[in-house]
Amino acid sequence: MGLTADEVRDKRFSKARLGRRGYSEVEVIGFLAEVANTLDGRGNVTAAQVHNVAFSTSLGVGGFDEEEVDDYLDLIEEELAVRAEAG
Template sequence: MEHAGAARVAASPTQAGYGRLTAEDVRQVAFGKPRMGRRGYDEAVVDAFLDLVEAELDGPAPADGNALTPEQVETMVFANPPWGKRGYNEDQVDAFLERIAAELRYRAT
């Protein structure tokens, strides 16, 4: 999965902050490290959540009604990485979560 790694400049219109968010955008997103002195979000936890988002955007709505909601995305809390490690930049992850919530809200209408 591509979620890990150095920050990249967004290449597609959706990653640039406009247009629809796709499962491919989620698959290709990469976040930078937090500034020195900050721990950031645990990469494994964020990546696991993005796997759920990717599946949600890639497939049909669940028949059991257990679709991921914008509210769940907006209230998501990620753990810090283990001591001595730096995870993903919180601001970058939070901004991407806002885009995910907006896309889910759009799809629900």
């Protein structure tokens, strides 16, 4: 079985390293909440939306590690694509 809504809700990311850009924590958490709702059957986020999502970034002020978030979004995109194909 693929990702579950609870796994998405519970996902934690590292902070961006000092001097590196990081994604807005508020935006990432909000988007993952929408994804979790979709996985629960209460939302409509698509694989294409996950592929194209863009978050604000900040330099040196924190935020989530971009590479870590992007890697997780790849897993979510794949999960939503598989579910869409299964119909």
